[in-house]
């Protein structure tokens with residue numbers, strides 16, 4: 001492993017805004033903060049928004065800057081990526097941000113039922129091979145887990161450069177009769193006739209590492225927001 005990556009790995013262990021809960025197997029115990037994030041970490045009663053597969057955490061940080069009255073948690077299994085977001089949050093003294101180094105498969109060990117008010121899935125690995133369907137972060141397997149941590153009116157947002165992944169998610173929404181609130185397969189279509197609300201416009205303008213990479217290559221960005229209750 002590169003020296004810098006190793007340094008980031010070691011440093012992230014010392015950060016007070018990062019929680020790592022990674023051992024393998026179904027025996028993984030609940031994270032001690034499960035059900036107590038607001039009481040013991042954020043020390044307020046604000047809604048908690050979770051980003052799954054947050055990478056370097058640009059979305060978590062961008063949302064936390066725009067919405068100081070909400071709490072934000074970025075989750076990813078890669079410690080060296082999480083380092084970037086958590087370092088920025090520490091440098092900017094952001095009290096409404098935390099990062100979790102976990103497998104999303106075990107997300108129910110991290111949060112109690114109804115503890116999360118909204119989920120963001122930003123530029124997930126599309127996993128196009130049929131046999132990897134269950135690894136897709138909007139597959140029924142993951143949605144069932146999100147249902148167990150979201151509030152009844154909780155929302156899921158997806159931003160992706162992959163038309164394949166977007167269409168797959170639309171099919172999951174349709175099959176399960178979930179309530180589709182917003183959807184477009186070309187978010188930045190300048191010729192669009194539909195105006196977005198100021199809030200949506202400001203949210204969608206946060207660009208992650210992967211979004212910048214794919215828009216530079218000319219990919220359209222797709223966006224969907226839906227409810228699973």
Ligand SMILES: C[S@@+](CC[C@H](N)C(=O)[O-])C[C@H]1O[C@@H](n2cnc3c(N)ncnc32)[C@H](O)[C@@H]1O
Nearest residue numbers: 053054055076077078103104122123208209210
């Ligand atoms: C393509 S990257 C996108 C990162 C970031 N959201 C962005 O837009 O720049 C996908 C991220 O999802 C994470 N990821 C994929 N499957 C995961 C899982 N099952 N549990 C935790 N993280 C996962 C990967 O480690 C990776 O950082």
